[in-house]
Amino acid sequence: MELFVPATFCVPEIFLDANATTPVLPEISQLMEDVCCAQFGNPSSPHLAALTPKQILDTTRASALALFNHPPGQIIFNSGATEGINTAVFSVLQAHLGQDCTGKFLLYGATEHKAVPEALKYWNTVLQLGAQLIAIPVDSRGQLDLQFLGEHVADALIVCTMGANNETGVVADLPALNQCIRKASLRVPWLMDCVQVLGKVPLDLTAIDVDYATFSAHKLYGPKGVGCLYVHEQATYSPLTVGGGQEQGARGGTENVAGIAALGRIFQWLLSSSSDLGKGPFASMTKLQNYREQLLNALRVLFPNLALNQPYPDSLPTTLNFSVPDFSSAQLISMFDAAGIRVSAGSACSTGKPKSFVLDAMGLPAWQSEGAIRLSFGPATSAAYIDSAATRIRELAKRVNAIDPTLRGLLVPQPTASNFTVYAVKDAERAQLYVFGHQDDHADWLAGNFPTAVWNYIDTHELTIDDWHLSRSPDQAMSITNRRTGRSVELGINGVSFTETEKQSVDVIALMDIQADVDCLVDVREPLETAAQPIIAPFHHSCTASRAEWIRFLLSLPERTEGRYVTICRSGGRSSVIAALAAKLGAPKQYSAELGVTHLLQKVICSKA
Amino acid sequence: MELFVPATFCVPEIFLDANATTPVLPEISQLMEDVCCAQFGNPSSPHLAALTPKQILDTTRASALALFNHPPGQIIFNSGATEGINTAVFSVLQAHLGQDCTGKFLLYGATEHKAVPEALKYWNTVLQLGAQLIAIPVDSRGQLDLQFLGEHVADALIVCTMGANNETGVVADLPALNQCIRKASLRVPWLMDCVQVLGKVPLDLTAIDVDYATFSAHKLYGPKGVGCLYVHEQATYSPLTVGGGQEQGARGGTENVAGIAALGRIFQWLLSSSSDLGKGPFASMTKLQNYREQLLNALRVLFPNLALNQPYPDSLPTTLNFSVPDFSSAQLISMFDAAGIRVSAGSACSTGKPKSFVLDAMGLPAWQSEGAIRLSFGPATSAAYIDSAATRIRELAKRVNAIDPTLRGLLVPQPTASNFTVYAVKDAERAQLYVFGHQDDHADWLAGNFPTAVWNYIDTHELTIDDWHLSRSPDQAMSITNRRTGRSVELGINGVSFTETEKQSVDVIALMDIQADVDCLVDVREPLETAAQPIIAPFHHSCTASRAEWIRFLLSLPERTEGRYVTICRSGGRSSVIAALAAKLGAPKQYSAELGVTHLLQKVICSKA
Structure with missing residues (x-):
């Protein structure tokens, strides 16, 4: 079959x-392959195999400096912007080791990538400085409050800002920032995270007087795990790794030559596109x-x-x-x-x-x-x-x-997290919502699905309706029974008690091993997902269940004489939870489909077609 | 032409x-290309493009632990062993911040890769611990002195050893080391650099009770810039980079997924070859x-x-x-x-x-x-x-x-570094060596080329012989003149005064642009190099000069009516020095060949053939 x-x-x-990451462009991948397989020498070696790798480092470094308009500083290759941020923060803060920094500020933009406050917090703690982290507020347009910055910068050990925000794309007003920071304090260390701005907005590091600027290749069609840090010649610098003296001692460890070659190609493209030569892919x-x-x-x-x-x-x-x-x-x-x-x-x-x-x-x-x-x-x-x-x-x-937004019947929004349950009955005559448990904890969900303008809410402790019997005891535990199959479940105050071991014990089936004409597919994705990618023929035995309907399915499913139930979701996570719950509740034997519908069907089966 | x-x-x-580095194997390169271009998702993303990258991390981690026989610790991916060493050293030493560590030892094997003592020295200084670095001596077979280690380990903050030495290949006696370290001190932090041992000798991290073990992919057919650190569950750990919470917070920064995939393939090969399944390339x-x-x-x-x-x-x-x-x-x-x-x-x-x-x-x-x-x-x-x-x-x-080892005529071993010169005359009748300057500084060179059993040494201050006139003044300056061309040079106490600017000003010619039937090629490599790779026809106008003969060539070369002199060496370094010297001394116009003979001829021209 x-x-x-x-x-x-x-x-x-x-x-x-x-903004999270990009594919490596084929031309860059080809270049990396050449470096990895043919020009693979160690740049520190004494023989000729070192020459091309050395040139790759030199050329990339020169391209970076040219791209930033030859600012007065150096380029240090590293594993990416997070390392760059930590190196810059460490460089600045370690110079204060042993000093009492109470009353001094570590300033960062309130919308910085979290690596920045995390690094500030971490090194402030590790080096026992006792300085105070302060987020510079932003306005409704995402721009830093320059007055606030101006008032605090004189007591700052460091100021951290970003070129462009990763979530909103807000581009910082760099000239204004530069004036504010440099007017107030000639040489407070200034770190700028340039990960998102590079390649999208021109970046002239002579126009803004930053001490550190960070870059990652993988945000701009290079590989993950490589980037560089610009360090102004007057900025303090202390490496995070020492060893073989690479990068003039600024970062020990054999250089990621293939990654640096990729970075070099990207810089060259940006250089040529900034001079409007029409070269490059941008x-x-x-x-x-x-x-x-x-x-x-x-x-x-x-x-x-x-x-x-x-x-x-x-x-x-x-x-x-x-x-x-x-x-x-x-x-x-x-x-x-x-x-x-x-x-x-x-x-x-x-x-x-x-x-x-x-x-x-x-x-x-x-x-x-x-x-x-x-x-x-x-x-x-x-x-x-x-x-x-x-x-x-x-x-x-x-x-x-085309989705019908109306939910009906037994609905248990979080069966593994709470004992809240509703039963919705809607027809031409009535729109009744029987509610078990505290509405407050599920107010959003209720408001979204059951507007009070349409639904009549009925708080209750016991209900027998259709195939179901529901009851809630004074100690808050809830019992749900399917009268037809006889299966039932107890929801404690935190829902079904459910261990990681029980979850791990689920039988997992590879999607390709599902027998479409025998097995019964239980699609437990969200309604929007199912709509976006419906499961259609030949899965005749398929039925869908959104998260709110898990328990209903588990208690309703009849025993099967042939084939298995296979729960299926997006990634295999939710489907294995439900399969494990089914086992616990004595439902017919269920399997979880490995990795879920979208992933495997797209990646494996489609590639066979 | x-x-x-x-x-x-x-x-x-x-x-x-x-032992310096290895090429990436084609199968690994292909895998990396697939990860870079197709499975390029950020493992931290909330969508399906993250699934395969996440699995790559999980699988590689599991393979590493299996390969090391499931030791009780975790695998942290990083940029390679130097980062691993620094992370381990920092983790251990930062826990002593603010303590007086005078009298405490930082122990490391005397033959460790220099990254280890450099990291110890650096973090000891940066964290102001004041502990004492002590190299554990080795015997003539390269094995650590266990008695010494046993006597010092009780006062050690950390012990650093290596699995196999990078220079000699000496494999450490790990069971003996383990007994020595763990007998003396149950839990002194023990870092083992496993870069060279991996893949060559089986490595069971349950048989030796190390706290940290470092690995680099590029020593075993993976790319540069990726590796991992094993950390025992009881070992102290402090990250060097924090940020997005990657590696369970142990190392911030988007993971080098392609590099980790490469590492995973290597681990899988090693696993299969260790179980003698005959798979993999090893x-x-x-x-x-x-x-x-x-x-x-x-x-x-x-x-x-x-x-x-x-x-x-x-x-x-x-x-x-x-x-x-x-x-x-x-x-x-x-x-x-x-x-x-x-x-x-x-x-x-x-x-x-x-x-x-x-x-x-x-x-x-x-x-x-x-x-x-x-x-x-x-x-x-x-x-x-x-x-x-x-x-x-x-x-x-x-x-x-086939080399005739006898040097003859004017020889100036280090014209840009000293004013030592000899003139060697050898024929059937005599073997006279006229010596200008202190023999002591060049004793090895003299002994190697002019054994006193054969040569009659004559200290002198003035000599006129063949085309040459040499004289040495009381203030040590030396004058060398070619009587035929009239060109001469003054050697100060440190040889020819020679600035970096003068060296930079040399005209460089690409090897492919040399006109073989017109230009005159001056091969200034060492005699052994010239023998190993002689320059033959069609370079009719070529002549060779070893380092000791530079000055002779510069002063002897006649003006040419057609074509240029092109100095050529291995990498283009020495040849550009000589071309610049020639310009300074008024010799006929010289060019330096870019990148040197071996490199370009092998890489560029041969690839055309």
Whole structure:
């Protein structure tokens, strides 16, 4: 029996998360291969195999300095901007070791990438300085409060700002910053995180008098794990790694020559495009702005009521940040993901955080911060790619608009986290919502799905309806029984007690091993995901269950005489939780599909086709 | 006019410096390309593009732990062993910040890679601990003095040892070390540098109770700039970089996913070869020992009197370390280089150091330490590669043995560094050596080239002979004049005064632009290099000059009516010095050939053929 995969699954990935990372361009990959396999010498060796690697270091260094307009400092190659930030912070702070720094400030922009405050906090603690971390506020447009900065900079050990924000694309007003910082204090150490600004806005390090500037190759079509740090000649410097004397002693360890070659090619492209020679893969600012506009127009078809979370157009022309009323970031990301479109909520390094501290700092309403979607593309994106992205978004709009938003029957929003349950009955005559447990903890979910204008809320402790019997005892435990199958579950105060071991014990099945004409597929993705990428024939035995309906499915499923139940979700995470719960509750034998529907169907099976 | 390149130049490179670095194997390069271009997601992203990168991290981590026999600790990915060493040293030492560590020891093996003592020294200074660095002595076989270690370990803040030495290949007696360290002190932090031992000798981290172990991918066919650090679960740990929470907070910064994928493939190969499944590219110990024997036999044809600087066979089967009486490391490296064979004197990180501290620590005579050659190959080397290397060495032996070792005429060993000069006259009747300046400073050179058993030394202050007039004034300045061309030079006490600007002003010509039938090629390489790779037809106008004869050439060369003089050496360094000197001394116009003969002829012109 072979698994037939419907064409709808075979959507090529559209990657719109370039602020998190970018693919390595084929030309750069080829260059890296040549360096790795042919020009692989150690730059420190005494023989000829060292010559080309040495030249690669020299050329890249020279290109970087030329690109930044020959500022008075040096370029130190490293593993990327996080290392650069830590090196700069350590360099500045270690010079104060043994001093009492109480009353001194470590200033950073409130919307900095979190690596900056984390590094400040860490080194301040490790070196036992006792200085005070202070976030410089930003206004509603994401710009630093210069008056605040001016008032605090004289007592600052360091000032950390960024060229462009990774979440909103807000481009800092660098001349104003420069004047504010340098007017107040001639030589307070100034670190600028240039990761997002490079390649999108010209960067002249002679026009702004920074001490440290950080760069990562993987944000601009280079590989992960390489970058560089610019250090002004008057800035203090202390390496984080010493050893073989590489980088003139500024960073020990054999250099990442292939990565540095990649960086060099990127710098050369940027140099040639900045002088308008038309070389290299990077598009002009105007073109990038048009691309963004095109995507925004498509998104407005999908969500006519979307709100922009950024000063548009005063932000990077490659970044969109928006929110949609009544949708969380996680819901939207899953939906886009199911449609093959990769977007994020904000920084990849802040994945899992419920809201955006960047948007909070800008004073945006909570719903915008909690629902933010960042959509970003790199400056080498082609018009054809943007076209296909816009088309995909418009197709998605059609499917999403066809969803029936009304939930019905038994709904348990967080069966593994709480004992809150509702039963919804809606027909021509009535819209009754029987509610078990405290509404407060689920106010958002209730408001989103059951507006009080439509639904009649009934608090209750016992209910027998359709196949179900529900009861809630005085000690808060809840019992849910399916009268037809006889299966039931007890929800404690924190939901079903459920150990990691129980989760690990689940049988996992590779998607390719599912027997489409025998097994029963239980799709447990969110409604938006299922809409974005429906499971269709030949999965005749498939049924869908959103998160709120897990328990219902587990208790309702009849025993099967042939084939297995296979829970399936996006990545294999939720589906294995449900399969494990099923085992615990005595439901028919269930398997979890390894890695989930979207991933494997797109990556493995489609590549076979 | 086209440059015809004699076939002798077109020798493919034979790389025998694997302890410095290795090429990336094609299969690994292909894997990296796939990761860089297709599976390029940021492992921290919330969408599906993160899944494969995440799996790569997980799989590599699991493979590493399996390879080391599931020791009780974690694997942290980083940029390589130098970062690992610094992280371990920092972790241990920062815990003592603010304490008076006078009287406490930082112990390290006397033959450690210099990154270890450098890191100890650096962090001891930066953190103001005041502990005492102590090198644990080694015996003549390179093994640590366990009695010394046992006597000092109780007062040690850290003990640093290595699995196998990078210069000599000496494999540490790990069970004895483990017993010594753990018997004396249950939990003194123990760092082991495993860079050279991995892949050559099995490594079981449950059999030895180390706290930290460091690894670099580029020593074993992976890319430069990636590695990992093993940290025992009971070991103290403090990151050097914090930021986005990667590596469970142990190392901030987006992971080098392609590099980690490469590392994973290497670990998997090692795992399969250790279980004798015959998979992967690595040869057995026996085969590697045979390879080394084959190379040693060839080397003994070239230098019958070579002396081994290592306990053979109690060292890595992939490393040879030897010296040849009367030859310096630099001379031998240049000779091998000219023959297309890349070897080194020792650690790439110690290039330029006049002698080996490793061999010194083992108590070897100075001539062995100063003349050491390390020849090393990786465990994936093929029999055919070793065959071609052995053949190349035997061919080289024929050419080198044909050199007439007798130097004649005016010889100025270091015209830019001293004012020492000799004039050698040897024919059937006499062997007179006229000596200007202090013999003491050039005793080795004189003894090597002009044994007193053959030559009659005559100290002098003035000499007129053949075309030359030489005179040395009471204030030590020396004048050398060519009576035929009328050109002369003054050597001050430190030789010809010569600025970097003058050196930079030299005209450089690309080798491909030399007009072979018009220009005159002045080959200024060492005699051994010229023998290893002679410049033959069509360079009719070529003449050779070893370093000792530079001045003679500059003063003797007649004006040319057509074509240029082009100085040529190995890498373009020496040739540009000589071309600049020529300009300064009023010699006919000279050019330096860019990058030197071996490099460009092999890399560029041969690739055209």
